[in-house]
Amino acid sequence: MKHRRSIELQPPAGYAIETERQALATLPQWFVMHARCRACRHQTPIERRDVIRRCGDTLSLATLARRLTCRGCGNRSGNLLLLEKLPRD
Numbered sequence: 001m002k003h004r005r006s007i008e009l010q011p012p013a014g015y016a017i018e019t020e021r022q023a024l025a026t027l028p029q030w031f032v033m034h035a036r037c038r039a040c041r042h043q044t045p046i047e048r049r050d051v052i053r054r055c056g057d058t059l060s061l062a063t064l065a066r067r068l069t070c071r072g073c074g075n076r077s078g079n080l081l082l083l084e085k086l087p088r089d
């Protein structure tokens with residue numbers, strides 16, 4: 001049995017993400033983040049590298065979610081941080 005990569009961590013069962021404990025640095029690479037506005041339902045992808053450059057990679061996902069500002073209507077409360085799991089390979 002061959003391993004293509006020697007270091008490969010298995011994702012947790014069910015892919016439950018604990019946003020309070022999960023930080024940008026620890027979020028697996030195969031998750032893509034999206035922000036959705038609660039007020040106008042505007043949705044936009046979030047570039048992880050951009051956020052890390054501005055806020056650092058120790059920012060928790062929960063904190064990031066609270067900082068989201070909608071580019072459509074300017075709403076800043078109750079916005080959702082969505083995680084999309086990309087197919088691997």
Ligand SMILES: [Zn+2]
Nearest residue numbers: 037040070073
């Ligand atoms: Zn909005």
